[in-house]
Amino acid sequence: MTPKARPPDAFSPGKTPSFEESARKSLNDAQLRRNLGKATRTIREKRAVVVEEMPDWEELREAGRALKTRVMRHLDEYLLLLEESVAKAGGHVHWARDATEANRIIAGIAKSHDAEEVVKVKSIATDETKLNEHLEREGITAYETDLAELIIQLAGETSSHILVPAIHKNRAEIRAIFMRELGVEELSDDPADLTNAARLYLREKFLGARVGISGANFAVADTGTVCVVESEGNGRMCTTLPNVLVTLMGIEKVIPTWRDFEVFMQLLPRSSTAERMNPYTSFWTGVSEGDGPKEFHLVLLDNGRTNVLEDEVGRQTLNCIRCSACLNVCPVYERTGGHAYNSVYPGPIGAILTPQLVGVGKPGPDSLPYASSLCGACYEVCPVKINIPEVLIHLRGRVVRRRQDRDGLRSKLDPENVAMQTVARIFSDQQRFEQAQRLARIGQWPLARSGAIHRLPGKLAGWTDVRDLKPIPQQSFREWWKKNRGTS
Amino acid sequence: MRVALFITCFNDTLFPETGRATVEVLERLGHEVEFPFAQTCCGQMHFNTGYQREAIPLVRRFVEVFSPYEAVVAPSGSCVGMVRELYPMAAKLADDEPLGRRIEALAPRVFELSEFLVKKLGVTDVGAYYPHRVTYHPTCHSLRMLGVGDAPLELLKAVRGIDFVELPEARECCGFGGTFAVKNADTSAAMLGDKIRHVLDTEAEVCTAGDNSCLMHIGGGLKRLRAGVETVHLAQILASGAKEERE
Numbered sequence: 265m266t267p268k269a270r271p272p273d274a275f276s277p278g279k280t281p282s283f284e285e286s287a288r289k290s291l292n293d294a295q296l297r298r299n300l301g302k303a304t305r306t307i308r309e310k311r312a313v314v315v316e317e318m319p320d321w322e323e324l325r326e327a328g329r330a331l332k333t334r335v336m337r338h339l340d341e342y343l344l345l346l347e348e349s350v351a352k353a354g355g356h357v358h359w360a361r362d363a364t365e366a367n368r369i370i371a372g373i374a375k376s377h378d379a380e381e382v383v384k385v386k387s388i389a390t391d392e393t394k395l396n397e398h399l400e401r402e403g404i405t406a407y408e409t410d411l412a413e414l415i416i417q418l419a420g421e422t423s424s425h426i427l428v429p430a431i432h433k434n435r436a437e438i439r440a441i442f443m444r445e446l447g448v449e450e451l452s453d454d455p456a457d458l459t460n461a462a463r464l465y466l467r468e469k470f471l472g473a474r475v476g477i478s479g480a481n482f483a484v485a486d487t488g489t490v491c492v493v494e495s496e497g498n499g500r501m502c503t504t505l506p507n508v509l510v511t512l513m514g515i516e517k518v519i520p521t522w523r524d525f526e527v528f529m530q531l532l533p534r535s536s537t538a539e540r541m542n543p544y545t546s547f548w549t550g551v552s553e554g555d556g557p558k559e560f561h562l563v564l565l566d567n568g569r570t571n572v573l574e575d576e577v578g579r580q581t582l583n584c585i586r587c588s589a590c591l592n593v594c595p596v597y598e599r600t601g602g603h604a605y606n607s608v609y610p611g612p613i614g615a616i617l618t619p620q621l622v623g624v625g626k627p628g629p630d631s632l633p634y635a636s637s638l639c640g641a642c643y644e645v646c647p648v649k650i651n652i653p654e655v656l657i658h659l660r661g662r663v664v665r666r667r668q669d670r671d672g673l674r675s676k677l678d679p680e681n682v683a684m685q686t687v688a689r690i691f692s693d694q695q696r697f698e699q700a701q702r703l704a705r706i707g708q709w710p711l712a713r714s715g716a717i718h719r720l721p722g723k724l725a726g727w728t729d730v731r732d733l734k735p736i737p738q739q740s741f742r743e744w745w746k747k748n749r750g751t752s
Numbered sequence: 753m754r755v756a757l758f759i760t761c762f763n764d765t766l767f768p769e770t771g772r773a774t775v776e777v778l779e780r781l782g783h784e785v786e787f788p789f790a791q792t793c794c795g796q797m798h799f800n801t802g803y804q805r806e807a808i809p810l811v812r813r814f815v816e817v818f819s820p821y822e823a824v825v826a827p828s829g830s831c832v833g834m835v836r837e838l839y840p841m842a843a844k845l846a847d848d849e850p851l852g853r854r855i856e857a858l859a860p861r862v863f864e865l866s867e868f869l870v871k872k873l874g875v876t877d878v879g880a881y882y883p884h885r886v887t888y889h890p891t892c893h894s895l896r897m898l899g900v901g902d903a904p905l906e907l908l909k910a911v912r913g914i915d916f917v918e919l920p921e922a923r924e925c926c927g928f929g930g931t932f933a934v935k936n937a938d939t940s941a942a943m944l945g946d947k948i949r950h951v952l953d954t955e956a957e958v959c960t961a962g963d964n965s966c967l968m969h970i971g972g973g974l975k976r977l978r979a980g981v982e983t984v985h986l987a988q989i990l991a992s993g994a995k996e997e998r999e
Contacts, residue, residue, distance in 0.1 A: 637929025726937025
């Protein structure tokens, strides 16, 4: 296999398209719509069942929220404690300010062991830093071993879901990719056959690699234990077979004590795969003589996270445990798919995490907080109670304020800004408001002659593309009241 | 009870019949309705689109106008949601603690119509008669922000003559979302398509809800398709009534 370059996203250099632009394309992909609709509905229904059976689900959510909130409040202390615990257990800890530093550290470790190939556990943090591309430039090939990650790596695509990266593909499409990229001549689209083809290919990689690379779901500050939660067992192989293990972890993944797993291990599998318990949970604490890797490196990644921490409303975003329940219930995600978000973090959580990590003020990511009807389904299912609608609204405010304060005249003349300022002025005064009601009624005449408005001008045409509009009636409510009831 | 009607700028201008129906229902139950003329808009559109500095004067205005009343009732879940759930955030943004305290005092007295009737007054039968096949779409803000629960359904089921039918996948958003419908028009349309499909599956002649904004979106789509299904605000069903039944 020759790894293919992946399309750029919010974490790559350069500009990315806006959500609206990308969504328009994916909405027209009938196969994608069918694949996503079916997959999200199935997992949504299953989740509801396994959550329903928990009598203390709400208490667990509250506990998860409280634990994560405490971690964020004392993040500095917990990280130093984690560093100390990992070192005590024989591991090495590295601090990476950004993606470049993290990639350089990891490539350096691989090179020091003369590794030309590395095997990887599914890790979004490494997607965020574009680690594979960096390793490639350094002459090291990274093999994704998670089945779905392998599929999209072979296809030269990016993940479209936090948990199931190839959710946008169906069996027939996966079969075609395997036949083409793995050189398999005969293959059915039966899931067992597809899995077997991947297994044969990956076994060799697991046994040959000197370096394994993983992400982390959690790391325990007071023991130095790192944890990966998975379904396939490939993660277990990557973290135990190679002599060297490198884990890249966002600094927000630290939890205070081993006991806290009591809460997160109940919340995470039910919210993510709709299982009471996931098949493989690996824990490792530094290195152990004669068992597993001989060298362990933990790379702690900031890459914008401390900026998120600074924002009082936005910081709850860091509480995310990457379960992806919010994606599966999101009516926007279900229809546009993950690629429309142009980020390794799609869906509602991605819409709030991406612009905060890369910083407000970039046109592509700035469109993400608007990729929501604010229906609140995400908040309802979030296992750590991140108020996603609240953060979306907060970020919209930051986007607009930044534009107004930085872009000066250009933003003042922006049609949306002009309209918003005008309407705000109208609403600020009773007489002006009543006058505007009368004027609008007269002004709509050229549009509303046939009893319904079929076409609106400019941006508003988005409304009348698929909907008729009722004309403004001849008498407002207040006019009726005045006429029939007098004053107040 | 002396009740102030918070009509909302949207209903005031576009759906006056919903305002008249709200007054009719409240008065039928023996309450005294007042309409403070100084009210304009709660600021939701500005706030949710990111024009939050612009929304703050509207927040202050609302608090000024409605603070004197014992109860404030609106035929809109999303505008009440704005007041109850987002006004505190606006006060914080304005860095205005006294405003925050006034909001804290006022917000619990601001009600969406169905929750006011069922939860505050304990009434489910408002004496309505409506001989039509009706389905109900729970709007997201009434459902998830306000938690009105089954209040609208209890009211509808007590209406005489009604042929009520449950909407499949009712809890899924219709795709309106305020300026979302224009900013992300394509995604909004895709969501609307599925909502319309479910409405048509019920074979209802009327689709009702507690928010005219969502209904304008659903109804606009139904009209465009010449689907022959009407959208009617819940207040109008509750107000229709006794008179026709006698006739």
